[in-house]
Amino acid sequence: MKRVILLAGHNFKDKGCHVNLEGKTINEFDLTTWIVAEIFKKERLINIDLVAKARNDYKDLVSEINSLNADILISCHFNASNGISQGTEVLYAHTSSKGKRLASVAQDILVKHLELNNRGIKATKQADRGGSILNKTKPVAILLEPFFLDSVKSFDELISLMDKTVDSIIQLLEHLEKNEL
């Protein structure tokens, strides 16, 4: 059985990027926690031990992750730039061939479901954004950026993109259940 950590990116102090829709501010952390809980409720995979995780220890998330002895880490984020850019990308540790392969699988699934601009997979060094969680943790790790939150224009669009992201991650878990890394 593979143990997979699904990590909600950011936390209640550092909520990540945001978008303002119909007078309400939606933070990245609102969405990463929602998506992790939603996938936990919906997946029905016998051979995946899914661990839903949000940050506890503000000093050392890396050792917190490593203490869970997982095979795979999927860190969930959403992107932001200039309020215009849109597209999908997946990050992996630049030294990890398994991470690169898994990032490719995840990217293909996300692009197929979301049908946004394919920004490709990104080799990430320790000093880069998301770098320490990818490079210093023991599991094969990827970081998902399914879409640019700050370019979303309505709640309808956001709900549609979130539903497609949930479907994508469940399909990724199904892939992991059936295939070796």
Ligand SMILES: [Zn+2]
């Ligand atoms: Zn983020």
